[in-house]
Amino acid sequence: xxxxxxxxxxxxxxxxxxxxxxxxxxxxxxxxxxxxxxxxxxxxxxxxxxxxxxxxxxxxxxxxxxxxxxxxxxxxxxxxxxxxxxxxxxxxxxxxxxxxxxxxxxxxxxxxxxxxxxxxxxxxxxxxxxxxxxxxxxxxxxxxxxxxxxxxxxxxxxxxxxxxxxxxxxxxxxxxxxxxxxxxxxxxxxxxxxxxxxxxxxxxxxxxxxxxxxxxxxxxxxxxxxxxxxxxxxxxxxxxxxxxxxxxxxxxxx
Numbered sequence: 001x002x003x004x005x006x007x008x009x010x011x012x013x014x015x016x017x018x019x020x021x022x023x024x025x026x027x028x029x030x031x032x033x034x035x036x037x038x039x040x041x042x043x044x045x046x047x048x049x050x051x052x053x054x055x056x057x058x059x060x061x062x063x064x065x066x067x068x069x070x071x072x073x074x075x076x077x078x079x080x081x082x083x084x085x086x087x088x089x090x091x092x093x094x095x096x097x098x099x100x101x102x103x104x105x106x107x108x109x110x111x112x113x114x115x116x117x118x119x120x121x122x123x124x125x126x127x128x129x130x131x132x133x134x135x136x137x138x139x140x141x142x143x144x145x146x147x148x149x150x151x152x153x154x155x156x157x158x159x160x161x162x163x164x165x166x167x168x169x170x171x172x173x174x175x176x177x178x179x180x181x182x183x184x185x186x187x188x189x190x191x192x193x194x195x196x197x198x199x200x201x202x203x204x205x206x207x208x209x210x211x212x213x214x215x216x217x218x219x220x221x222x223x224x225x226x227x228x229x230x231x232x233x234x235x236x237x238x239x240x241x242x243x244x245x246x247x248x249x250x251x252x253x254x
Contacts (some may be wrong), residue, residue: 005127007093009066010085016070017041018091022054029125029253031092031103034083038162039079040069045232045242049105052246058253059099063090065110068090076157076169079177083113084120091123101125103249108133108205110231112183115213118194119186126252127194128245131202134209135182140175149175163231176228186232187216194220196246197241199228221248 001021006014018041021030031053033046043060050139066082067073073082075118087104094102105115111132118127133139144152152158152172158172194217198210207224214222225245228237 005093007063007089009082009089011066011082012041013072013195014085014090015063015066017061019059019061020050020054021059023057025057026098027100028057028252029101029103030061030094030099030104030130031126031249032087032094033060033062034064034067034087034094034104034106034114036108036110037078038068038075038160038166038168039107039110040064042069045107045238046244047244049246052242053249056250056253058249061090061094066112072098076171076175078170079174080109080113080116080181081163081177083109084116084181087113087117088121091117091121095123101253103128105238105245105249105252106130106132109136112136112181115183115190116181116186118192119189123152124192126249127190127192127246128249129194129196129210129213130241130245131198131205132183132196132213133211134187134203136181136183137178139205140178141207183213184216187213190217193252195245196220196222197225197244198222199230199241200223201227202230204230 005017041064064071067075067078105112107130111129147181157169157171161170196210198207214220232238232241
């Protein structure tokens with residue numbers, strides 16, 4: 001069974017998702033997949049992961065965050081809090097549909113959003129993080145100079161250029177929201193098995209963040225992909241990352 005499902009966040013915005021259930025069983029695990037900033041549910045990595053898990057009768061629920069892909073909202077206004085709310089609403093929907101075992105897989109921006117969401121619910125049995133941001137405030141203050149931060153605050157927005165080279169506006173409210181979303185603090189509340197996968201040559205999100213995160217989450221396992229950048233640009237690194245994640249999910253879903 002494969003179907004497109006629309007659901008709403010707490011603000012009433014319609015979010016687009018795609019549910020893939022190879023067996024129609026509600027007893028087998030379903031994994032919510034959360035993409036990165038300015039990405040969407042149709043990114044190749046999520047399609048490949050879905051196909052692998054499908055062969056093992058594991059369901060997936062891919063969705064677009066607020067202001068991304070087919071979902072409503074303006075990208076300018078995205079915040080971690082909005083993304084966290086989207087994940088919690090997705091969990092609520094799956095529970096209403098009757099699913100008994102729900103897992104969560106988050107990448108980068110979707111990673112910190114998954115960390116925060118996992119700290120706020122007891123409805124998950126497994127967490128997987130791929131190159132997650134753990135503390136966006138530290139990352140932002142490292143990436144931007146004092147002058148750039150002041151300009152962002154004064155103008156109310158800054159130009160964010162994604163991996164495809166597309167220039168997008170990101171409001172200052174994104175930064176203001178970060179004070180409420182520290183992944184390290186949230187991680188102390190996470191008690192479920194957690195896999196963290198991170199490239200040791202990631203120059204977008206330093207692997208040091210995942211090193212620290214893995215020591216805070218009590219049941220965390222950190223796998224370093226040697227030579228990999230944030231996007232796993234090298235096919236060998238990409239395949240290794242995909243295998244590590246899929247093998248872990250399959251093994252823990254038995």
